[in-house]
Amino acid sequence: ELDALCRELRLDPFEAEEESTILQMEKDLRTRVQVMLKQKRDRQQELKALQEQDRDLCDILCVSPFGIDSNAVPSLEELDRYRRHLASLSAEKERRREEFVSIKRQVILCMEELDHTPDTSFEREVVCEDEEAFCLSTDNIAALQNLLQQLEARRSLNEAMCMELRSRITALWDRLQVPAEERESFAVHMTGSRAKTRKALQLEVDRLEELKLQNMKSVIQAIRVELAEYWDKCFYSQEQREGFSPYYDEDYTETLLQLHDAEVGRMKNYYETHKELFEAVQKWEENWKLFLELERKTTDPNRFANRGGSLLKEEKQRAKLQKMLSKLQEELESRVQAWEQEHEDAFLVKGQQFMEYVAEQWQLYRMEKEKEKQERHLKKSRQIEAEMMYGSTPRTPIKRRVLTPHTPGKVRKLNGTSISSATPNSTVRSAFGATLYHSPTSRLPPSGGKLGQARTPSRVALKPPRPGHREQNKENVSQLNGTTLSGGCTPTAPAQRNYSVSSVASTYSEFA
Template structure:
């Protein structure tokens, strides 16, 4: 057994790098020999003092020699063993290093040259420890990823990632595996959100349908915990299919409920059910759950039974609806009379069934061609409005309207005059397409729509022509009356308040009035409103009247002639804006309205008629004055 000091020396030698051991070891060897010699000499002296015989001295010296020899041999053996351990460790570490490098897919460690065995073993051992740590790190990371992948595979029902759990993965493999886990996690979150949305909709649909989960899959979806549901593609597809089925049932229920509601509303109206009785049923008229559907079905059954007890009233109500749809579909008299049961007075269940079938047919016919009927209805409304505006355009009171109504009406009439042909063109294209598709004619009130439109325009033209002829006839008659009775005919100038005149106009009025008394009886003058006053012929005064030396003033002498006095009163009344009674004066009427343009639709027509009327009156006045003078 080695002493403690030797073990310490051995440990020190193992940890010390001897760069140049030869000189130092020789000194130590010389010191060892010197110590040995000194010890032997000391032993010899001790033995001599003791008096140990020579033989025993030899024996004792031999023992010392053997002891030292054994000790040195043991020490050499220990060092040889140490050397073997170092060599073995180097070999083992080298083998382990090569294995780790192969597993970790790393290049083999290149050993340094010219170093001691101890340093070589230390370097290799350090490298092996580092490689072992890297291997352990990778394996732990792989283990964690495998656990995550297994959890995701269990939830998503997908295949595990293709990597061996007992092999050391490379950094690239670990990175790819990690990316796969991220993708799977994203897919899980996406499917989970989709699952929650589908589950919410399915739950709502089941509540609306009063549907209780029956199959195990439906129970798993509605009753089980969300985290335990398998988010496989098949399950997501099955969820969508289940939702689609429930949605179809919901739509079907809603359609049934809506049909029943329409039927109930129809029967309520036909049977004249009071509002109090209807309001009790309000809940079922809005919601479409299973119990609502059952309640609606029961109500329809009850009303149908009640309908059979009130066949006449119900039939009359259906006939009213049929008449409304006849108007909407523009049916002609012949088309309406073609439905003979409408005019039957034998109220039976069969007659009611025929009316039900007819109203359904009319509703379907209207819905199928609603766009065309709406277009025709739009044309009808526009045409009526156009005719109203055309009629207003001939109204003489339109010039006295305030607020810009005349301008608005003219603009609206102009827009309609432009838009009506465009609408007719659009309807023509739609009707042509419809007739080509249906292989029959599109009729409005028993005739083709375009023919109907042409007739309306032709009637409008004839009516305008008739009105024009009536205006000309009326103006001619008015002109004759004016020439016969001296009625004033005024043309409108700039509109101002009645009774207001300018100083110049007043002066002209005074001059014209003064000259009227001294001028010829059939002369003409301008009124304060810009109109022409035509004087009727009066008898010439007797010759004795010319003997007066000085002209008479209007305020002295004999009163004016009754005829002249009536005319003057008429003129004064016109200037003041008030009517004057008398046999020779005609009352103000809408036909006259102080204007010859009261029946003119445009300003140019008004000017043309005014010119003709003025020329005619002047010619008649000249002829009358000539006849009277003669």
């Protein structure tokens, strides 16, 4: 019996001690048999429990049971291997359970967004049945993933359709100039992608399309404004714009509207496809305009009067712009060449190839600078000719002396003319409109009176000049008629005061 148990338990045969008595040997054998019988029962019970656990896991995971002889007593190695196998199945079960729960949650959300009710047995089993009853087989998990992918594809398609409908609604609102109050009332449907939301969006599009047909002219004009914006963004030349003849058609029909819609769609697609390149060209264009503006400021003569270091800032900005323009030009040249090689077509900017357009802008800039230079030379030469012919004009204004009241000096009569002098800077009151003439140099009073001594002027009667004095002062009279006195003013003598010219001339001859 002991040998049979050893073979069943796959143990080494029992060897009794030679020195022990027969009774002691019998006792040891019986004890050994009982121990081995207990080991046999324990192994069989553990095997049974492991097999029950294995069946449960296999039913849930839909896998084959562990290969072991149920009638034989398992060895310790077999039991250990069986336990490790069941632990692996338990871990796989938990992993599949978590995956199932996660996918099920996403499936339910997609069905809710799509307003979809489970219509197949598998969908009902996933959504409606107990999670513990669901078979976590690899086929079921794969089918569940496939269901989720289908629902997500439908949801993505639905979202794309809703987004497209919202874009159409926004465009139609802008074209039809729908008031903000009406837009806000529909704002609840401008988010989400449920089936009822898509239905509401489709109804709004249909309503706006009907309204568009009723307001054909205003809609086409709004589309033309949008089309012109895309032409500007794509740097279309006037010739390219004129190539779309419906733009200039005044017969506002549905066909014309369709042509404009198609052209706007084409231009929008063209711009979006090459948006990065157009934005780079736009950046170069903006920097070029700023560079030209700074160049125009350099010709402003008033720029030197600016304070606060603005002149230095402009010079630094202009130098920075020159470097940036050169860098942008090099980058754009390589990108345009790559674009032309890829599309096998010329990249046009305002009807020209980009590098030709840039070269033309620089050429126009140089021509403008040369023209300004020639105009400056011409202006300077004309100024020199005018100065040679008429004399130069002082650029710095001469500060004139302010007339101050003088104390009348001694009055004396000379050839019937009254003269008053009190200070070295004496004045002469002539008959020419009572105009004052300052003497060019400081002289003592002709009367020889003392400085600082004030005298009261006396009234003297004007006497007609004698013939001798008239002949002597003809030269002085002629000079007075055509030459300004030292004050810088040319008096005009009235006709009735010609009789005092000789007296003024004789007095001026004293100052001269």
